[in-house]
Amino acid sequence: EVQLVESGGGLVQPGRSLRLSCVTSGFTFDDHGMHWVRQSPRKGLEWVSGINWNSESIAYADSVKGRFTISRDNAKNLLYLQMNSLRLEDTALYYCVKDKDAWLTGGFDYWGQGTLVSISS
Amino acid sequence: QSALTQPASVSGSPGQSITISCTGTSSDIGGFDHVSWYQQHLGRAPKFIIYDVTNRPAGVSNRFSGSKSGSTASLTISGLQTGDEAVYYCSSYSSTSALYVFGTGTQVTVL
Numbered sequence: 709e710v711q712l713v714e715s716g717g718g719l720v721q722p723g724r725s726l727r728l729s730c731v732t733s734g735f736t737f738d739d740h741g742m743h744w745v746r747q748s749p750r751k752g753l754e755w756v757s758g759i760n761w762n763s764e765s766i767a768y769a770d771s772v773k774g775r776f777t778i779s780r781d782n783a784k785n786l787l788y789l790q791m792n793s794l795r796l797e798d799t800a801l802y803y804c805v806k807d808k809d810a811w812l813t814g815g816f817d818y819w820g821q822g823t824l825v826s827i828s829s
Numbered sequence: 830q831s832a833l834t835q836p837a838s839v840s841g842s843p844g845q846s847i848t849i850s851c852t853g854t855s856s857d858i859g860g861f862d863h864v865s866w867y868q869q870h871l872g873r874a875p876k877f878i879i880y881d882v883t884n885r886p887a888g889v890s891n892r893f894s895g896s897k898s899g900s901t902a903s904l905t906i907s908g909l910q911t912g913d914e915a916v917y918y919c920s921s922y923s924s925t926s927a928l929y930v931f932g933t934g935t936q937v938t939v940l
Contacts, residue, residue, distance in 0.1 A: 743929075752832065753867075753875070753918055755929040770926040808880060813922055815865035817886060819874035 710734040710818045712804045717823030724794055728823060730787040730804030735818075738762070738782040741807035743816060744789045746800035746825075756802070757789065761810040771797075791825070799827045833857065833919055833932035840938040846907040849935045851919030852900060857930050859900035863922035866895060866904045869934075870915045879904060911939050 716728040728744070743758040757768045757778040766778060777790040787804055801822040808814030834852040841847040851858065851866075858864055864882045867875035877886050879895040882902065892907045902921070906913055919932035 752934055753920075753931040755920075755927055755931065758928055767928040769928075803874060808877075808886075812928060813863050815863065815877060815880040816867070816875070816920070817877045817880070819876075821874055 710806065712806060712818060712820035714802065714804045714820045714823035717802060717825045719826045719828060720794060721829055722795055722827055725790070725792045726794065726825060728789040728791065728802055728804075728825075730820060732785045732787065732804075732806070735806065737780075737785040739810055741765075741810060741812045741814070742778075742780060742787045743805040743807060743812070744778060744787075745803045745805050745816065745819075746798075747803065747822070748800035751797075751800070754800070758807070758812045759787075760812055765812060767812065794825075794827045796827050798825060800825060831930070833921060833930055835917075835919060835932040835935045837933075838936045838938065840940055841906075841909045842940045843909055843911065845909050846905060847909060847937065849904045849906075849917055849919075849937070851902040851904070851921075851932045853902075853921055853930070854900055856925050857900075857921040857923040858897065858902050860924060861922045862897070864895070864897055864902045865920045866893075866902075867918045867920065868913075868915045869918065875918060906937070909939055913937055914939050 744756040804820040805816040806818040808817040866879035869875045
């Protein structure tokens with residue numbers, strides 16, 4: 709059974725940093741691309757970042773480019789999202805999402821339950 | 830990056846068929862066949878129900894079907910059931926600044 713479990717969310721002030729982690733199991737991690745997708749009442753579902761199976765292809769939404777960094781550890785089956793210079797508009801539920809394929813074109817076939825990030829002064 | 834446009838709500842009676850549209854541009858839906866659909870029940874994570882415009886993942890009911898014409902994709906749910914009440918989102922690979930763009934979401938109500 710595929711499992712994706714996020715952690716690292718919380719309440720922080722604008723300008724601060726958070727690091728999200730995603731523990732994965734139930735599939736061959738290094739056979740799949742991975743993504744972070746966020747959801748908020750204001751903006752709905754928003755793709756944030758993706759990383760292919762061997763980390764050679766990485767992409768970010770314009771809204772987070774230069775502030776967020778996605779990475780993965782294939783030896784530990786872990787996905788990360790380092791979030792710096794956080795803004796009020798980054799407030800959302802952040803999902804760790806598995807790509808159906810090794811590259812970033814397969815679609816989002818499994819989702820974690822999400823970790824809540826709240827930015828407030 | 831602009832969201833794909835979906836109707837806010839669609840309703841139907843049990844057993845009927847409904848269709849949800851998802852309108853984009855030549856930079857997303859019109860330019861690629863990587864269109865997918867997701868079902869989200871209240872308080873739950875989205876579930877993958879269609880990929881590459883028309884394909885169903887293993888275990889997804891054949892009552893769900895997808896299609897595309899130009900820059901508009903569609904999801905049809907046939908034989909509507911009460912368990913189909915949920916919000917449905919489309920998504921497309923994109924050649925713009927974001928690798929993927931999502932739709933605005935459609936609330937499906939079974940009358």
